Amino acid sequence: MSRIPIALTVAGTDPTGGAGVLADSKTFHSRGVYGMAAVTSLTAQNTTGVQDVFNVPADFLEKQLESIMSDEVPHAMKSGMVATVDMMVVLANMVADFKIPFVIDPVMIATSGDALMEEETIEFLRSTLVPKSVTVTPNIHEAEKITGHRIRGEADIRKVGRIFLEELGAHSVTIKGGHLQGDAVDYLFTRDDTVILSEPRIETQHTHGTGCTFSAVMTAEIAKGKTLEESFRLAKKYITSAIRNSPGIGKGNGPVNHFSFREEELHE
Numbered sequence: 001m002s003r004i005p006i007a008l009t010v011a012g013t014d015p016t017g018g019a020g021v022l023a024d025s026k027t028f029h030s031r032g033v034y035g036m037a038a039v040t041s042l043t044a045q046n047t048t049g050v051q052d053v054f055n056v057p058a059d060f061l062e063k064q065l066e067s068i069m070s071d072e073v074p075h076a077m078k079s080g081m082v083a084t085v086d087m088m089v090v091l092a093n094m095v096a097d098f099k100i101p102f103v104i105d106p107v108m109i110a111t112s113g114d115a116l117m118e119e120e121t122i123e124f125l126r127s128t129l130v131p132k133s134v135t136v137t138p139n140i141h142e143a144e145k146i147t148g149h150r151i152r153g154e155a156d157i158r159k160v161g162r163i164f165l166e167e168l169g170a171h172s173v174t175i176k177g178g179h180l181q182g183d184a185v186d187y188l189f190t191r192d193d194t195v196i197l198s199e200p201r202i203e204t205q206h207t208h209g210t211g212c213t214f215s216a217v218m219t220a221e222i223a224k225g226k227t228l229e230e231s232f233r234l235a236k237k238y239i240t241s242a243i244r245n246s247p248g249i250g251k252g253n254g255p256v257n258h259f260s261f262r263e264e265e266l267h268e
């Protein structure tokens, strides 16, 4: 029995460390949670874009998950880039077997605009994985793709929230409004409640890995036993600080600062 909360990420790599399992691992660590990672894809990418992708064979993803689960079962888990249906089947089976609180970050394209998920995988995600999660954290584009409904403003976000809950069987959905105009407004829709969190938009190009980082905070807090709403509120504070204090790495859309929120807390 571990003496520390454990969070697992099932996601791809970004060798420049801004997104994917490296971002998740830094985030878990900064929230005081022990991090584990099963890798789905190796990407050759940096802050300017994705140069190439190598998908891990699905049976090797299965072996990684068996290695983890036969030794120590994490308290919560998230998925990020899961590019192929075969890998998603492995993930869905594992989630069904272990019933660990599971956050889906439905990663489809990188901040640079490069595709990270095959089209047929989106259908499997919608029908099989979404109902198994405690929450799914799409950005505007991903929420549109999953529901087939165009989002122009808050009324559409509310409509799409209802589609996730009522038609797709989600327990909750966390829709991130980072790609809309104006303030950065995020929405948590559950069966009983709607929580809306708003922060002023930060003028920056350094938002690489914001979605990975945001969902990793939620997963870490859930691993500690926090409620969904508490985890959402903390993730919003953390990502705002992380974007505001971005370290200015790379020639393109640089990463956020995964440790700034912790420092701000210490200085309070």
Ligand SMILES: Nc1ncnc2c1ncn2[C@@H]1O[C@H](COP(=O)(O)OP(=O)(O)O)[C@@H](O)[C@H]1O
Pocket: 138, 139, 140, 176, 177, 178, 179, 184, 185, 186, 199, 200, 201, 202, 203, 204, 207, 209, 210, 211, 212, 214, 236, 239, 240, 243
């Ligand atoms: N320029 C910004 N200023 C403040 N918050 C932002 C900014 N861009 C994104 N966010 C926040 O970062 C988180 C990730 O959102 P988003 O960029 O929509 O997702 P993704 O990284 O998956 O595309 C959300 O909490 C969103 O509101």
Ligand SMILES: Cc1ncc(COP(=O)(O)O)c(N)n1
Pocket: 011, 012, 013, 014, 019, 020, 021, 043, 080, 081, 107, 109, 110, 111, 116, 207, 208, 209, 210, 211, 212, 213
């Ligand atoms: C391996 C990997 N996973 C995910 C993303 C998306 O990142 P974002 O958090 O900016 O949507 C990425 N660029 N690379």
